[in-house]
Amino acid sequence: MSGDRVAVVGASAAGLAAAEALRRHGWQGELSLIGAEPHLPYDRPPLSKQFLSGAWESERTRLRSREQLASLGLDLRLDVAAVALDARAGLLTLSDGRELRCAGVIAATGLLSRPFPGAAGVTGVRSLRGLDDAMALRGMLRAPRQRVVVVVGNGVLGSEIAAVTRELGHEVALVGPAATPMQHSLGPCLGALLAQAHTAKGVVLHGGRRVTSLGTEGGAVRSVHLDDGTELPADLVLTATGSTPATAWLAGDDGLDLTDGLGCDTYCAAAPNLYGAGDVARWRHPVYGRELRVEHRMNATEQGAAAARNLLAGLRPRLGLKAAEFAPVPYFWSDQYDIKVQAYGLLATGGLRHTRVARGERLGAAALYGDEGLATGVAAANLPPRTVRALRAVIARPTPWDEAVAGFTTALD
């Protein structure tokens, strides 16, 4: 790579964190932040919560004000996508035909919703990834018309969408392969707690089921057919069936590993002076000793900053920065009704211990996760911050299972 420009591709959580860290650590050259969407950088988690419910307007999802962005001295290019990168030459090609010569590139292009099979050209089938999707959905869900909504996918996003849609007064069914909401990531105990909450609110759960086909009339969806023969009426189908890393723009460079996102080393480097960050980046976690690609908000910020620092350490040795391996304890949260789920570490459910905890009127739950004799993760629902902090401390690093069980029990006392 060559020149006096760093390009950050993807103007969202990870890209913004990278741009800010580059300036904070002393990068004074050109700094291009390139985003395919027309919007200023915004936050995605509120889209399936406060924004969809109508509690927030879109301005509130903005990550920074115009003034804050201006203070970074960015070459901010929105509504323009990167379409190709020659990493060795440092040549980045944009969708408007321009070419940027770069000394370094940070790839922070996130994910694209996976198209739902059989939904092409059918009206009334939607997914939620970005602000434009959320605005369109919000319009469709606005009262007074009550809709019959089928949410397909009972992972975190589908479960949140079902909760908000139900609270808006619509008739909601939640369908997905896991037996209970979020069970694939959280295990059966927290899944059961969420199932109880959804059922109590009137969401009809179809756990352990797959959609076989959509029924249409005049090009619009009318029903959803499940693999047990059930036919669910629907005038809106919201799919949350996973996403794929946005790496098409990197595909022309055969030196890169794009097996599942952009493959990076423990320093988040994919090639000399090319770093990955956020949902798109798969990197080798030095403590867990395995490759991870984390699709959570906190990781986007932390990895954006880490990638920027490591890039700069190599590009500008005189700044005295030392490259560091990226070794976070992953974190995510989810809000459904009045339940807050928080999870830390790796939730491989090989060894799983869980417990339900009464908290006055409400039921809480916590789970400890591990593999190969080591505890690596915890999750909690409806527990006070002090308890959650104590639980996190138990798995701040992989810990022998028995020792972690003792810490887990003490944290919940």
Ligand SMILES: Cc1cc2nc3c(=O)[nH]c(=O)nc-3n(C[C@H](O)[C@H](O)[C@H](O)COP(=O)(O)OP(=O)(O)OC[C@H]3O[C@@H](n4cnc5c(N)ncnc54)[C@H](O)[C@@H]3O)c2cc1C
């Ligand atoms: C609806 C929703 C709710 C969520 N809720 C939670 C939650 O409660 N808790 C949690 O921990 N996480 C949550 N997440 C996940 C979290 O938002 C993501 O982990 C985070 O946004 C990842 O940030 P990112 O910058 O890596 O990618 P993204 O936010 O996906 O941003 C990538 C950006 O790159 C742009 N881009 C793509 N290709 C190109 C290209 N070729 N050229 C230029 N730009 C490009 C995209 O348009 C996009 O703006 C949620 C996600 C969604 C969608």
